[in-house]
Amino acid sequence: MNRIEVCFSPGEYHLYEADFQLVVVLDVLRATSAICTAMEHGVKEIIPVATVEEARTLQAQGLLAAAERGGQIVDGFDLGNSPYSYMKPEMKGQTVVLTTTNGTKAINMAKDKDTVVIGSLNNLDALCAWLIEQERDILVLGSGWKDKFNLEDTICAGAIADKCLESGRFFADEDSTVAAKFIFRSSRDNMFAFLKASSHRRRLRKLNLNDDVKYCLTPNNCTAIPILKNGSLVRLNHETVESASV
Amino acid sequence: MNRIEVCFSPGEYHLYEADFQLVVVLDVLRATSAICTAMEHGVKEIIPVATVEEARTLQAQGLLAAAERGGQIVDGFDLGNSPYSYMKPEMKGQTVVLTTTNGTKAINMAKDKDTVVIGSLNNLDALCAWLIEQERDILVLGSGWKDKFNLEDTICAGAIADKCLESGRFFADEDSTVAAKFIFRSSRDNMFAFLKASSHRRRLRKLNLNDDVKYCLTPNNCTAIPILKNGSLVRLNHETVESASV
Numbered sequence: 001m002n003r004i005e006v007c008f009s010p011g012e013y014h015l016y017e018a019d020f021q022l023v024v025v026l027d028v029l030r031a032t033s034a035i036c037t038a039m040e041h042g043v044k045e046i047i048p049v050a051t052v053e054e055a056r057t058l059q060a061q062g063l064l065a066a067a068e069r070g071g072q073i074v075d076g077f078d079l080g081n082s083p084y085s086y087m088k089p090e091m092k093g094q095t096v097v098l099t100t101t102n103g104t105k106a107i108n109m110a111k112d113k114d115t116v117v118i119g120s121l122n123n124l125d126a127l128c129a130w131l132i133e134q135e136r137d138i139l140v141l142g143s144g145w146k147d148k149f150n151l152e153d154t155i156c157a158g159a160i161a162d163k164c165l166e167s168g169r170f171f172a173d174e175d176s177t178v179a180a181k182f183i184f185r186s187s188r189d190n191m192f193a194f195l196k197a198s199s200h201r202r203r204l205r206k207l208n209l210n211d212d213v214k215y216c217l218t219p220n221n222c223t224a225i226p227i228l229k230n231g232s233l234v235r236l237n238h239e240t241v242e243s244a245s246v
Numbered sequence: 247m248n249r250i251e252v253c254f255s256p257g258e259y260h261l262y263e264a265d266f267q268l269v270v271v272l273d274v275l276r277a278t279s280a281i282c283t284a285m286e287h288g289v290k291e292i293i294p295v296a297t298v299e300e301a302r303t304l305q306a307q308g309l310l311a312a313a314e315r316g317g318q319i320v321d322g323f324d325l326g327n328s329p330y331s332y333m334k335p336e337m338k339g340q341t342v343v344l345t346t347t348n349g350t351k352a353i354n355m356a357k358d359k360d361t362v363v364i365g366s367l368n369n370l371d372a373l374c375a376w377l378i379e380q381e382r383d384i385l386v387l388g389s390g391w392k393d394k395f396n397l398e399d400t401i402c403a404g405a406i407a408d409k410c411l412e413s414g415r416f417f418a419d420e421d422s423t424v425a426a427k428f429i430f431r432s433s434r435d436n437m438f439a440f441l442k443a444s445s446h447r448r449r450l451r452k453l454n455l456n457d458d459v460k461y462c463l464t465p466n467n468c469t470a471i472p473i474l475k476n477g478s479l480v481r482l483n484h485e486t487v488e489s490a491s492v
Contacts, residue, residue, distance in 0.1 A: 008395065011257070011258060011261065012257060012258070012393070012394065012395075015257065015392070015393055015394055016394075145421070146261070147258070147261055148258065148261050148262075148420065148421070148422065149254065149258075149420075149421055149422045149425065150421045151421045151424060151425060154421075154425065173445060174394065174395075174445060175391070175394070175395055175396045175397045175400075175444050175445050175446075176394065176395045178397060178443045178444060178445075179395065179397060179400065179425070179429060182429070182432070183425060183428070183429075186428070186432065197424045198421050198424060199419055199420060199421050199424075200421075
């Protein structure tokens, strides 16, 4: 039996991470949904950086760069973290530098682990099928909002924990995992309505991003599993599955 | 309108505390349930200290001292944090020094605030009636387990938030508050069963403390509201209500 646990946000990562070398990072609204979508639609590589300054430096070196803060595209960048912007044909084969309020911070926090993969509701079933095959202990890390708990990442983390636990090959010890699974099960039939009261939904509604929210809450419209390799996110395909399990 | 929010554990207190001068501290299993019970049964004063060493020092000075770590009474002490031990007739009028794994740490963390009161399921209705009267912003702080989220404090925090919000005099902004309220509403008809999967229930079951758990999960068997005054917890009664609102 392997263990799977949920850590709600980067602020608590230090309390949970010691037992795990495989971390799944989530930022459902919208960074990791955008990353999964990008890989699905042929983006070759995403370089997650923690700060806008790093993104600017790499942009000045000629790289395509995307930056989001507080839900909006940062001045001086053409791309943010809307999944739709990564579906465009001209994005195929591109390398993109990406910094976001919460998601890229969480990815960078986990980067010393043997394996870091990117999750979302969009790639839920494909990701869980792969996770179950690994026979390793798994930490699911929500990006939260500025180190605080958020509902949408918790729902997605609960969905991943639930699917893995249902395989019969995992156990969970933490109350955070029990709560995430419970919140997922209670919300799965109507996540959009369930999240009406959530703080980030309110934030994005003000910015007219309801279409993005609906997309991000749609399970299984992708099969891509992004994985961190030498500081870049690339698509994990069947050829690389073996080498991913260090 | 005033604001009420839930902070799951001391580890996230710094993210939430800035906006609040009235903090409710919870450690349902078992420190704050024991403190409410003690005040209800006539204990005069409880001095919460963060460390076993402080408790030993005050014990050596002749004070009655109680110490719990990992669910058990610490060697050299006669009392821990079982509510039943504070109901005994010989406890009436006593001053007790108390240190526990999580609860007294959370109380000490909040001690610089204008008002710190102690909550539990045991004093739920009396506490909420008083909170609603105050017309102040309220932070409900769970003690968690070693800075991690726990289910029982979240249920109780959700119950307090739910009652205050239902009065129509409060609003909430944080996802943690939405989640706590939801978990309370889902569990209220059978908390004991709901908590079966919780980590601390398992910990206490091993120690044969099921009677304590049942007592702590019984709403409204107390009306006492303990309040922190000059470093000591005393019973808030009608005479002190005015001076409590600084």
